[in-house]
Amino acid sequence: MTTPRRAPFQALVLPFRKADRGTEYALFRRSDSGDWQPIAGGGDEGETPHQTAKREMQEESGLSADTLLFPLQASATIPVSHFAARSEWSPQLYATRQTLSLSAEHTICGWFSYEDARQHLSWDSNRTALWETAERLRDGKLLP
Secondary structure, three states: OOOOOEEEEEEEEOOEEEEOOEEEEEEEEEOOOOOEEOEEEEEEOOOOHHHHHHHHHHHHHOOOOOOOOOOOOOOOOOOHHHOHHHHHOOOOOOOOOOOOOOOOOEEEEEEEOHHHHHHHEOOHHHHHHHHHHHHHHHHOOOOO
16 A cells, blocks of 8 residues: 655644633644644645545544534645655645544643643644634634
8 A cells, every 4th residue: 555645735623612611722742843733734645625634633633524624714834844745746836623532643632721722832823723713713703
């Protein structure tokens, strides 16, 4: 079986739940860097971003494939130098989220309030996705 080639995009999934003290967001601590982040991963060749998000969600958290996803407007650019698959991509390309379980990519998962999640996140793009999710939940405008 051959490994699928990486597509030049990433998907991000930010699980959330309603709790007594307000909305909580699930963050995962990476086993390689120690950074906290939502579920994130690269697309495989032939996948749509939605398919990638579903696959990564299942692989990294154990959430089922029928879990509803809410697309955000937020997007981010990430330098291609951060990806091992960059050698397979065009030289003109610049690559400029139930009960949770862990994959080997993470050491722990935690549920955080908005402010705590914001402080734990390393990347501005992750904070932007968190902000948009919180705003849309507050306004009742989080639609699939």
